[in-house]
Amino acid sequence: MFIISGKGTIIEKRPLARKLSAFVALSDAELSVLERLHKRRRTFVAGRDLVHQGQADQAAYILLSGWACSYKLLHDGQRQIVDFQIPGDFLGLRSVVLHVSDHSVEPVTDLEVTEVFAADLFEAFAQTPRLATALLWTASRDEAMVVEHLVGIGRRGAAERMAHFLLELGNRLTLVGLGSKAGYDCPLTQYLIADAIGLSAVHVNRVLRQLREDGLATFRDGHVTFDDYDKLAAFADFETSYLDQLGPLLK
């Protein structure tokens, strides 16, 4: 095990730093402020909620390893998964600002996170405004993703939706070193995907089969393979600009 001493090592070990570094050249000072947020390490086991809809909570989390999902429950028991979180993502940032969580967060796999209290976060912002801007940028990017998700559910057919979903996840994972244009490991079940893209689990299965038979992508045994990345991207009308746009204030 290494002691974190240099910039490179931090970026390697901290997916959040790595993600931000893809867009801003953060100074050593800024990286170390970021590093100091990672004080309180916690772990969660798969399936037990971190955050409950309606819960008043004061802490956000930075995801270090594992996958989570944020979702909303309807009165009739249906649920809509709003987004999945992967290493480097924040959990429950909006809950902190709005004081009460409007959604729940559940680990998909076992998780490692660092807990960040609102106060620590605001203090870090005060010390390094560029960091605050970088996080505002992350939040805006998250919102853009939700909007894109909305468009998908509202207007795209099931197969395009699925293709778009797989591509977006791939893109995000690549950014933190967990994926490539060839594919990525993916611990999601077909039920989880169904709840995310607004299909029934049955139909998810059929659509996956279709993508497989058309030679576009394969999802099997916890691994997504892009059989023909470009064809898949064309099929899904996948536009990456909402994902990898630089913040103007960060250049």
Add this chain to the structure above:
Amino acid sequence: MFIISGKGTIIEKRPLARKLSAFVALSDAELSVLERLHKRRRTFVAGRDLVHQGQADQAAYILLSGWACSYKLLHDGQRQIVDFQIPGDFLGLRSVVLHVSDHSVEPVTDLEVTEVFAADLFEAFAQTPRLATALLWTASRDEAMVVEHLVGIGRRGAAERMAHFLLELGNRLTLVGLGSKAGYDCPLTQYLIADAIGLSAVHVNRVLRQLREDGLATFRDGHVTFDDYDKLAAFADFETSYLDQLGPLLK
């Protein structure tokens, strides 16, 4: 014409101040910083886009009067309206942070706005951090609305979706003095509503008829009437908490 001299008058004339004042007691100093943002008044005519998808722009707008909508276009010409903006709302705030707009904004009616450059906004934030927090709160609330919208399209049936849509708009309009539990004026066409809630215009019409015949709500001649507010809210499973939650840092 009046000269704005007192707090009451500003709140009356500025829907944004009114909206924020429903959640934070802004001081006279804060209100006047807010007022000073309203320098550059502009008007737009219905139908001509303010912001184009893919456009690099530096200014955001505060809506003073009229309605707008933000939408995304798909390659095949379909569009998904992400949200409608009413007086007191920001237009294109996310575009400023991400540098490039990921969506377009079109006036539904003629508009009066004030144009705010990013620099002015950040300067105002530096002067009064509470104002920055208040706007962060607005942005979070907008995101919560998009999420709720996502849940609606993903999981609610057409009629509930419509009911929820009408109720949410009513709630938002009430906050700026343009609506009540009885109803509100609404310049939207059935085509616009269709593009927003992910239905065809034909089906919007049928669903509106159903709500009318069931004695829940009537939308006719540019006016929405809540015939039975409570029954409608129960039908739509309408939860207001995501709309009127206080920010904890603002109390």
Add this chain to the structure above:
DNA sequence: ACACCGGACTGATCGAGATCAGTCGACGAC
């Protein structure tokens, strides 16, 4: 006075995806 247009509205038909009702294989508990 007439043509034209946009928005509300409607009936008939079609189709994507939900739902129902299963099978099958892997794996952990006892």
Add this chain to the structure above:
DNA sequence: GTCGTCGACTGATCTCGATCAGTCCGGTGT
């Protein structure tokens, strides 16, 4: 070893909402 469970997978049927193809009405321009 077998029971129970969970996820992947499939065929048959049903249904919600899309699509097609109109009508009707109230402007507005000529």
